Amino acid sequence: MNKETRRLSIIKKRYRQENMFKFSAIFAIIIASSFLVFFLANISKTGYTAIQQTEILTEVTYNDATLKNTYRAVPRELSRLLSRGFLRLIPREVKANPELMGTTVTRWIVANAEVDQYMKEKPNRLKSKQIAIIEKLRAEGKIKKTLNTGFFYNGDSKLPEIAGILSAVVGTIYVMFLTMLFSVPIGVMTAVYLEEFAPDNWFTRTIEVNINNLAAIPSIIFGLLGLAIFINIFGVPRSSALAGGLTLALMTLPVIIITTRTALSSVPDNIRQGAQGVGASPWQVVWHHVLPLSLPGILTGSIIGLAQAMGETAPLLIVGMLAYIPEAPTGITDAATVLPAQIYTWSATSLRAYTERTALGIMVLLSVLLMLNAAAVMIRNKFERKW
Amino acid sequence: MLKVLLYFFIGVLPLCYMAFYLGRKKARTGELESGERFHSRPAQYGWYTVIWMAVPSLVISFIFTILGSSKIFAVPYSMHISTLLVLAAGGLWFSLKNIGSDLKARNFIENTIKVMLVTASLVSIITTIGIVISILFESMKFFSHVNFFDFITGTKWSPDTAFLEGAGRDGSSASKPEFGSVPIFAGTFMVTLIALFVAVPIGLLSAIFMSEYATPKMRGLAKPILEILAGIPTVVYGFFAAITVSPLVVQTAEMLGFEADYTNALSPGLVMGIMIIPFVSSLSDDVINAIPQNLREGSLALGMTRSETMKHVIIPAALPGIISAVLLALSRAIGETMIVVMAAGLRPNLTWNPLEGMTTVTVRIVDALTGDQSFDSLETLSAFGLAFVLLMVTLILNIVSSVVIRKFRKQYD
Amino acid sequence: MEKNIKMKSEALNFYYGDFHALKDINLTFPEKHVTALIGPSGCGKSTYLRCFNRMNDLIKDIKVEGGIYLDSQEIHDPKLDVVELRRRVGMVFQKPNPFPKTIYENIAYAPRIHGLVSKGSEMDDLVESSLIKAGLFDEVKDRLKSQASALSGGQQQRLCIARALAMEPEVLLMDEPASALDPIATQKIEELIYELKERLTVIIVTHNMQQAARVSDYTAFFYMGELVEVGDTSTIFTNPTVKKTEDYITGRFG
Numbered sequence A: 001m002n003k004e005t006r007r008l009s010i011i012k013k014r015y016r017q018e019n020m021f022k023f024s025a026i027f028a029i030i031i032a033s034s035f036l037v038f039f040l041a042n043i044s045k046t047g048y049t050a051i052q053q054t055e056i057l058t059e060v061t062y063n064d065a066t067l068k069n070t071y072r073a074v075p076r077e078l079s080r081l082l083s084r085g086f087l088r089l090i091p092r093e094v095k096a097n098p099e100l101m102g103t104t105v106t107r108w109i110v111a112n113a114e115v116d117q118y119m120k121e122k123p124n125r126l127k128s129k130q131i132a133i134i135e136k137l138r139a140e141g142k143i144k145k146t147l148n149t150g151f152f153y154n155g156d157s158k159l160p161e162i163a164g165i166l167s168a169v170v171g172t173i174y175v176m177f178l179t180m181l182f183s184v185p186i187g188v189m190t191a192v193y194l195e196e197f198a199p200d201n202w203f204t205r206t207i208e209v210n211i212n213n214l215a216a217i218p219s220i221i222f223g224l225l226g227l228a229i230f231i232n233i234f235g236v237p238r239s240s241a242l243a244g245g246l247t248l249a250l251m252t253l254p255v256i257i258i259t260t261r262t263a264l265s266s267v268p269d270n271i272r273q274g275a276q277g278v279g280a281s282p283w284q285v286v287w288h289h290v291l292p293l294s295l296p297g298i299l300t301g302s303i304i305g306l307a308q309a310m311g312e313t314a315p316l317l318i319v320g321m322l323a324y325i326p327e328a329p330t331g332i333t334d335a336a337t338v339l340p341a342q343i344y345t346w347s348a349t350s351l352r353a354y355t356e357r358t359a360l361g362i363m364v365l366l367s368v369l370l371m372l373n374a375a376a377v378m379i380r381n382k383f384e385r386k387w
Numbered sequence B: 001m002l003k004v005l006l007y008f009f010i011g012v013l014p015l016c017y018m019a020f021y022l023g024r025k026k027a028r029t030g031e032l033e034s035g036e037r038f039h040s041r042p043a044q045y046g047w048y049t050v051i052w053m054a055v056p057s058l059v060i061s062f063i064f065t066i067l068g069s070s071k072i073f074a075v076p077y078s079m080h081i082s083t084l085l086v087l088a089a090g091g092l093w094f095s096l097k098n099i100g101s102d103l104k105a106r107n108f109i110e111n112t113i114k115v116m117l118v119t120a121s122l123v124s125i126i127t128t129i130g131i132v133i134s135i136l137f138e139s140m141k142f143f144s145h146v147n148f149f150d151f152i153t154g155t156k157w158s159p160d161t162a163f164l165e166g167a168g169r170d171g172s173s174a175s176k177p178e179f180g181s182v183p184i185f186a187g188t189f190m191v192t193l194i195a196l197f198v199a200v201p202i203g204l205l206s207a208i209f210m211s212e213y214a215t216p217k218m219r220g221l222a223k224p225i226l227e228i229l230a231g232i233p234t235v236v237y238g239f240f241a242a243i244t245v246s247p248l249v250v251q252t253a254e255m256l257g258f259e260a261d262y263t264n265a266l267s268p269g270l271v272m273g274i275m276i277i278p279f280v281s282s283l284s285d286d287v288i289n290a291i292p293q294n295l296r297e298g299s300l301a302l303g304m305t306r307s308e309t310m311k312h313v314i315i316p317a318a319l320p321g322i323i324s325a326v327l328l329a330l331s332r333a334i335g336e337t338m339i340v341v342m343a344a345g346l347r348p349n350l351t352w353n354p355l356e357g358m359t360t361v362t363v364r365i366v367d368a369l370t371g372d373q374s375f376d377s378l379e380t381l382s383a384f385g386l387a388f389v390l391l392m393v394t395l396i397l398n399i400v401s402s403v404v405i406r407k408f409r410k411q412y413d
Numbered sequence C: 001m002e003k004n005i006k007m008k009s010e011a012l013n014f015y016y017g018d019f020h021a022l023k024d025i026n027l028t029f030p031e032k033h034v035t036a037l038i039g040p041s042g043c044g045k046s047t048y049l050r051c052f053n054r055m056n057d058l059i060k061d062i063k064v065e066g067g068i069y070l071d072s073q074e075i076h077d078p079k080l081d082v083v084e085l086r087r088r089v090g091m092v093f094q095k096p097n098p099f100p101k102t103i104y105e106n107i108a109y110a111p112r113i114h115g116l117v118s119k120g121s122e123m124d125d126l127v128e129s130s131l132i133k134a135g136l137f138d139e140v141k142d143r144l145k146s147q148a149s150a151l152s153g154g155q156q157q158r159l160c161i162a163r164a165l166a167m168e169p170e171v172l173l174m175d176e177p178a179s180a181l182d183p184i185a186t187q188k189i190e191e192l193i194y195e196l197k198e199r200l201t202v203i204i205v206t207h208n209m210q211q212a213a214r215v216s217d218y219t220a221f222f223y224m225g226e227l228v229e230v231g232d233t234s235t236i237f238t239n240p241t242v243k244k245t246e247d248y249i250t251g252r253f254g
Helices: A002-051 A064-068 A084-088 A090-096 A113-119 A128-140 A166-197 A202-216 A219-231 A241-265 A269-277 A282-310 A314-318 A339-348 A353-383 B002-034 B042-069 B077-098 B105-145 B148-153 B160-166 B182-213 B216-231 B234-255 B266-290 B293-301 B306-335 B338-343 B361-370 B378-411 C045-051 C082-088 C103-114 C120-133 C137-143 C153-165 C183-196 C209-215 C233-238 C243-249
Strands: A052-061 A104-110 A143-147 C005-016 C019-030 C034-038 C062-070 C089-092 C171-175 C201-205 C218-223 C226-232
Touching: A002 A052, A002 A353, A002 B182, A002 B216, A002 B234, A002 B266, A002 B306, A002 C082, A002 C103, A052 A113, A064 A090, A084 A090, A084 A104, A113 A128, A113 A143, A113 A353, A128 A143, A166 A202, A166 A241, A166 A282, A166 A339, A166 B105, A202 A241, A202 B105, A202 B306, A202 B378, A219 A241, A219 A314, A219 B105, A219 B306, A219 B361, A219 B378, A241 A282, A241 A314, A241 B105, A269 A282, A282 A353, A282 B105, A314 A339, A314 B338, A314 B361, A339 A353, A339 B234, A339 B338, A353 B216, A353 B234, B002 B042, B002 B077, B042 B077, B042 B105, B105 B378, B182 B216, B182 B266, B182 B306, B182 B361, B216 B266, B234 B266, B234 B338, B266 B306, B266 B338, B266 B378, B293 B306, B293 C089, B293 C153, B306 B378, B306 C103, B338 B361, B361 B378, C005 C045, C005 C201, C019 C045, C019 C201, C019 C218, C019 C226, C034 C045, C034 C209, C045 C171, C045 C201, C082 C089, C089 C153, C103 C120, C103 C153, C120 C137, C120 C153, C137 C153, C153 C171, C153 C183, C183 C201, C183 C209, C209 C233, C218 C233, C218 C243, C226 C233, C226 C243, C233 C243
Parallel strands: C034 C201, C034 C218, C089 C171, C171 C201
Antiparallel strands: A052 A104, A052 A143, C005 C019, C005 C062, C218 C226
């Protein structure tokens, strides 16, 4: 009987251990999930205020005196509360529309970052006198927070209140276009060669080992490659979308090769044999049968590879894409920046007003990436064939 | 960009179509006149003509462009164009002349395609060679100034004097620049170690949860969460580490009576740990699932609980795979750049205290290459020296990891 | 002679999702005898076997109705712990599945976890006696510390039997234990089964009719999830009452 009670106590102990183990496994996944929730909540909390922008209703006078000193165009007490970005544009406005000369217009104008921070109840460097003016404006309904559309149609700026992501978005589009242009065809061709044509010899094995190693090389090393080869040897302009696109293309290549190979190898051999049986040449087998059947897989892999490239920053910093780019680039050799690099440069500035914009930029970037990945998953689920 | 596209659409494409049309027509009329069937289909003769006309001239044009942009030899524009025209016309003439009943146009096309495919797969080899050469070459320059042994064992990193030299100031009055990389590698080591302390237990236990305890529904929820963690750009993690985690760490340390820098090694380490959880968990999940079911049943049939089966049978059997997963995660952490650039310090600091600011290899590389230094300055070159070591370490980790996992897979195939 | 009933199933129904895999099975297993379950592939005999130590619990979407009794105790009774059940009802699988550990550790694993022995020397004795019972001791006594994977297939399977015996089970379930082995190894396993029944109750699933005839005292014939016929092995093989059994035994289908 003593033996029996001992055995029972052992079983009890073992179940305690089992529960502990199970609990810690669940705990691990809970930590990971709650990190994600905390992280997303934190970014949103930091960034959502940037959706709004403070504007002040004021009179703008257009005459010779105000053209010389644009601070005079608005009431004196307001001149230090409005964005210098707007005041600077007054001469250009008059040039574009000469009828404005000699008139006084009452309109809403973007306030500067300090006022904006004050209105959002965040730390700011306003003096008490200025705060009094703002409170007076608030009482008169002459200050308001509106939708921050400028964030999407302005380029970068040294003034946080008028800094936007337009130039970075255009840069990202250029870079991604170039990345896709180089990496997808070359990647798919390599995969087709390795999977369908390559004989099993040392050359093929070298390429395979090499691709696996390339996939594991830190991204920053690709930046060094881009700097040393594309920029210093081939004379590609520094900071250009071309330099960034080529660098990211090489970085994305292994991802596309590996996923395409998986897609190709999931096409069963009897399809190939059937096509060969009716006299198709090796290339016709691939072009008419294997490639169309594996297209969804190739597409999914390419999207995932490009999404990865889209979030990449380190190699682009090395090829100089962290430059200050207020205007959207118009060509692939113009200096450009991309969204992640813009996020980096903004987060490196000491001005607090940039923080919320950085976070909003992150939200934009994350949404785009999420959509890309969702598209990839949808393609996979919709077209994936079970053989 | 637009110009190139324009040339392509109004120049190259119509020319190609013309060649195709001529080749196909010649084959068709040939078949009709002679009454015999040619070796290949008429359209294939059309493609044959296109290849002969376009490929040589495009290749030459590409080579000329490369020569020009790399400033080896700038081919004059007139010469470039005339060469192209001669080549294209010659190719067209030659191919049209050759078309006849015995010409194996289909085989020619297939071979051309194969050559193109092989060329494409050479790009990845050339990339590797490019990486090795560019980094080796530049780091050689660096190591001709700085003794490799001093670089590996030195404990003082003060390139500032090198900066003065690079900026044109006389360096003789200043002290000699020192490039002892130990403090930098120590920083990388510290951050990586913290990351592994976070990622290995959480990642492994998550994998165990998903393969052993989760219902399909929970698995369907947990897997995307981990995948999202893997898909967040590193610059975003970096922002989070710098803006949120660092102040938290500093406050917590203060509460506990410690002193912490805002550029402490702990915050980037923690965040990096979260970042590499998916690497550990997804690979471990794979290997745990690769363990044959009968091993699991064998243990359960002996009256083992799930955790006992896990601890005594599955994990020991899956250990090589798990080790290889950890090595991959380690290599990823060592090469990770943005998190440390944004949240770790710039100052090399040899310490065991993770609350102090430390710098890492990747931070120094970025710092050296994004400054306003000339490309040949010693500090710029030092980035390549560091990158060389980084490349070697990650390559070795990757190779060891893939050897281990291959052995593991062989065992259970 | 009235025999002691060690295990029995009463009105057992088993479903994989919507699929009715076992239909109303009533069957008893006399103590210290060998009962063979035969039938064509997919007839449910393995599923039935795996009910006795609740191995089917691992599969999702299953449903069990009816009762299974071990010494008159219902095995799904919450009071009977599944861990304890599996200790008392051991199992040997179709493919040998030794753990990737040493021979010694393979056997010592279960007794250690179940707390069957307390001292190291006792463990040595238990390992030795289990190996002797499984007829493997002479072949491996010099290399107890080497890896189990180094053994041949037949030796691995006997190691798995020794591993189960080390828990001192009362019932041993064997799921086609010799189907992956060569004839000589099979013969050794069959001899072993014959010896085992002096100590415990054996339920064996087999594809091989001759094997059933050689090793078992009773035979139950399953077809399409139903128990067609059960009886003394000699009766079943020489004079079955149901036509289907005869057809199967004489090799007309299956």
